Amino acid sequence: MESANDREIDLLAVVAVLWKGRWTILATMLFALVVGIILYAVVPRSYESVATVFPLRQSQYAGYIELATSTALPSAGENQNEQDAGVKAAFPYSRDDLFKEFTRYLQNPAHLLEIAEQSQILKTGKGTQPGQDDALAFVRSIVFADPSEKNPGFTMRVRAENREALGNFVSSSLKQASVDLAQSLKCQRRSKIRPLGGAKVGHFAPQVGNVGRA
The missing domain is CATH 3.30.1890.10 (FepE-like)
Structure with missing residues (x-):
């Protein structure tokens, strides 16, 4: 019988993974922001x-x-x-x-x-x-x-x-x-x-x- 503990999510482990990849996430957000600004200025509304x-x-x-x-x-x-x-x-x-x-x-x-x-x-x-x-x-x-x-x-x-x-x-x-x-x-x-x-x-x-x- 499967234990209930096997279906639980370790939030600390998730936070740790996100923290390790924080610079990648931040760089992706900044890149998307820059691309959005460029498209807003170049592409006619x-x-x-x-x-x-x-x-x-x-x-x-x-x-x-x-x-x-x-x-x-x-x-x-x-x-x-x-x-x-x-x-x-x-x-x-x-x-x-x-x-x-x-x-x-x-x-x-x-x-x-x-x-x-x-x-x-x-x-x-x-x-x-x-x-x-x-x-x-x-x-x-x-x-x-x-x-x-x-x-x-x-x-x-x-x-x-x-x-x-x-x-x-x-x-x-x-x-x-x-x-x-x-x-x-x-x-x-x-x-x-x-x-x-x-x-x-x-x-x-x-x-x-x-x-x-x-």
């Missing part, structure tokens, strides 16, 4: 911003319907069927339609490329002027993710070295998608809907995640 876009809430969508009927339909009809038909003609877009259109415009490569070239997001500390190839590479690096069961929102994930420029790029991209959607609705709608003539259509409550170091 990278930041990441995640914007999550959700569909319009039902209350917001109902507000657009009400505005559409009040501005585009002087007379909504004498019965409910005529009124429903008038509402559909004035605002023939479902919540899902608006959400899909907004996310489609958000992924527009031409506008993303234009915003990237106009912003400071492509500039690095190397002193070189970024070209169109750099802008194309940056746009291709943007990751879009469709809604799923775990995440009901549409996400846009962007990485860059300039933290402030990163926030401006994401904000400008969301704003441009709102403007594009508003202009599309103005061209496609059957009746004039004044409240949707501006960028207010972009109230999809995008939640921009905290920008942090990657």
Whole structure:
């Protein structure tokens, strides 16, 4: 039968072994510290911003319907069927339609490329002027993710070295998608809907995640 003493650990023996190798342990710690400082100074820091876009809430969508009927339909009809038909003609877009259109415009490569070239997001500390190839590479690096069961929102994930420029790029991209959607609705709608003539259509409550170091 195995004795209980065989399973015991002699702490004094462990301490003695560690003490004998104290200089090796100390040298390893100092080496790791020096390497970390060098990497921190040499390797460029990278930041990441995640914007999550959700569909319009039902209350917001109902507000657009009400505005559409009040501005585009002087007379909504004498019965409910005529009124429903008038509402559909004035605002023939479902919540899902608006959400899909907004996310489609958000992924527009031409506008993303234009915003990237106009912003400071492509500039690095190397002193070189970024070209169109750099802008194309940056746009291709943007990751879009469709809604799923775990995440009901549409996400846009962007990485860059300039933290402030990163926030401006994401904000400008969301704003441009709102403007594009508003202009599309103005061209496609059957009746004039004044409240949707501006960028207010972009109230999809995008939640921009905290920008942090990657």
